[in-house]
Amino acid sequence: MALRGPVSRLIRTQLRHRCQQNRAQSVAVLGAPFCKGQKRRGVELGPKVIRDAGLIDRLSALDYSVHDFGDLSFQHLEQDEPYMDVKFPRSVGSANNMLFSAASRAVGAGHTFVMLGGDHSLAIGSVSGHAQQSPDLCLIWVDAHADINTPMTSPSGNLHGQPVAFMLKELQDKMPDIPGFSWTKPFLSSRDLVYIGLRDVDPGEHHILKSLGIQYFSMRDIDRLGIQRVMEVTLDHLLSRKQRPIHLSFDIDAFDPSLAPATGTAVNGGLTYREGIYLTEEIHNTGLLSAMDLVEVNPLLGANQEAVEATASLAVDVIASSLGQTREGAHASIEQMSAVKNDTEQLCL
Numbered sequence: 032m033a034l035r036g037p038v039s040r041l042i043r044t045q046l047r048h049r050c051q052q053n054r055a056q057s058v059a060v061l062g063a064p065f066c067k068g069q070k071r072r073g074v075e076l077g078p079k080v081i082r083d084a085g086l087i088d089r090l091s092a093l094d095y096s097v098h099d100f101g102d103l104s105f106q107h108l109e110q111d112e113p114y115m116d117v118k119f120p121r122s123v124g125s126a127n128n129m130l131f132s133a134a135s136r137a138v139g140a141g142h143t144f145v146m147l148g149g150d151h152s153l154a155i156g157s158v159s160g161h162a163q164q165s166p167d168l169c170l171i172w173v174d175a176h177a178d179i180n181t182p183m184t185s186p187s188g189n190l191h192g193q194p195v196a197f198m199l200k201e202l203q204d205k206m207p208d209i210p211g212f213s214w215t216k217p218f219l220s221s222r223d224l225v226y227i228g229l230r231d232v233d234p235g236e237h238h239i240l241k242s243l244g245i246q247y248f249s250m251r252d253i254d255r256l257g258i259q260r261v262m263e264v265t266l267d268h269l270l271s272r273k274q275r276p277i278h279l280s281f282d283i284d285a286f287d288p289s290l291a292p293a294t295g296t297a298v299n300g301g302l303t304y305r306e307g308i309y310l311t312e313e314i315h316n317t318g319l320l321s322a323m324d325l326v327e328v329n330p331l332l333g334a335n336q337e338a339v340e341a342t343a344s345l346a347v348d349v350i351a352s353s354l355g356q357t358r359e360g361a362h363a364s365i366e367q368m369s370a371v372k373n374d375t376e377q378l379c380l
């Protein structure tokens with residue numbers, strides 16, 4: 032029986048809106064094959080192995096329209112002397128400037144933005160590009176490391192250990208003028224950031240975390256509280272005052288090296304598979320994830336092909352789960368089915 036009259040018209044209008052909302056759900060994937068934020072070759076191959084592990088098909092199966100924008104191509108700079116102890120400042124600055132524009136455009140066009148690294152220095156461009164469109168965003172940083180060194184505190188001079196220092200307003204007067212970074216401006220308050228998974232924090236970083244009162248959950252905290260409580264407190268901390276867009280910056284080395292061996296700065300005692308997936312499921316369930324990074328997959332550092340594939344496939348699982356893949360299965364809603372079949376009789380089911 033076909034539905035007629037004002038009620039059915041109302042239902043059909045609502046269906047159309049739902050359908051349009053669903054269609055508006057689109058993901059932009061962008062590769063950033065870049066390695067100059069650290070010294071080991073191979074992390075620039077991250078986007079390729081993550082795509083080869085089936086990322087695009089997995090996201091398409093989740094009912095998104097997936098826009099794969101390919102990889103950025105970064106220019107090679109011949110002259111890039113260290114500044115203080117900071118390595119490759121101009122290369123890192125210019126790569127991030129490109130990424131900044133791309134991220135801002137993707138988010139501005141209404142996509143959920145997924146950046147495939149590359150090393151973690153790329154979060155400077157990715158998060159600041161996102162913030163350009165969503166100034167009230169909050170940041171969840173999942174990592175064995177805090178990546179909040181300043182050039183003065185960094186033990187290595189590697190910029191992948193420093194991206195958060197470029198973002199925080201509270202660290203503005205601790206940051207020198209580094210060549211290549213004149214385009215950056217701090218945009219994040221320390222209360223809008225939460226770390227999960229820390230277990231290798233440098234003394235200068237520890238001092239910054241404590242003196243700014245940054246909310247963090249080390250692996251020890253996860254042992255004590257359990258991942259469920261950690262996510263509850265994380266989301267409460269970031270969202271209880273107001274609902275706002277989330278940026279998830281996920282370093283694959285947050286996982287235990289037995290699960291993610293192909294990475295440059297592996298640290299024992301990391302997240303289990305189930306903790307990592309629960310964490311991303313909870314972020315998805317907020318409905319507020321607006322951009323994410325998946326960084327530090329380095330296929331040249333796996334002991335063999337199997338190790339590389341395990342790491343890349345874990346990266347795909349993290350992204351898919353952040354974007355709504357569930358462990359309990361799912362079926363299309365009645366609204367979706369009726370919209371697809373263009374048949375309101377489905378409603379009688």
Ligand SMILES: NC(=[NH2+])NCCC[C@H](N)C(=O)O
Pocket residue numbers: 150151152176178180185186187188189191192193231233282284296327
């Ligand atoms: N994104 C990463 N994997 N960072 C590792 C950083 C290691 C160390 N804390 C440093 O600053 O050099």
Ligand SMILES: [Mn+2]
Pocket residue numbers: 174175176282284285296327
């Ligand atoms: Mn790390």
Ligand SMILES: [Mn+2]
Pocket residue numbers: 151174176178191282327
């Ligand atoms: Mn990192």
